[in-house]
Amino acid sequence: MPLILEIVTPEARVYSDTVDYVVIPTVEGEIGILPGHLPLLSQVADGELRVTKDGTTEGLVIGDGFVQIQGDKVSILAEHAIEESSIDENVVEKAMQRAQSALNEAKDSKIDPAEIERLESVVRFSVAQLGIKRRRR
Secondary structure, three states, X not given: OOEEXXXXXXXXXXXXXXXXXXXXXXXXXXXXXXXXXXXXXXXEOOEEEEEXXXXXXXXXEEEEEEXXXXXXXXXXXXXXXXXXXXXXXXXXXXXXXXHHXXXXXXXXXXXXXXXXXXXXXXXXXXXXXXXXXXXXX
């Protein structure tokens, strides 16, 4: 019996399909989910999420969020998520450079801690995207 995987961000449903296996990056390390997994709620970390279906594995990059496993349904609510095929390295590099510049400027001025966290999240998500894209070359 396959798993039902759904990944939702504030902007859209990024992924919805039945899969055989999924590996999710969490703050405590990667977790592999097979059908029949025990119920679980965990915090998702920035990184590569791997989905295996019919013997083929594809990657997505996911950022900050939560995963709930209930029966054979895996629901992920994430701040960011993108399929590997949709990653544009040039756009990601520019976004990362802008965020790093803003962080460097923030060290010299008083900036809202929430804004610093947002910028750091952009950098982490960018690094994860570039990592998956460059590793597959």
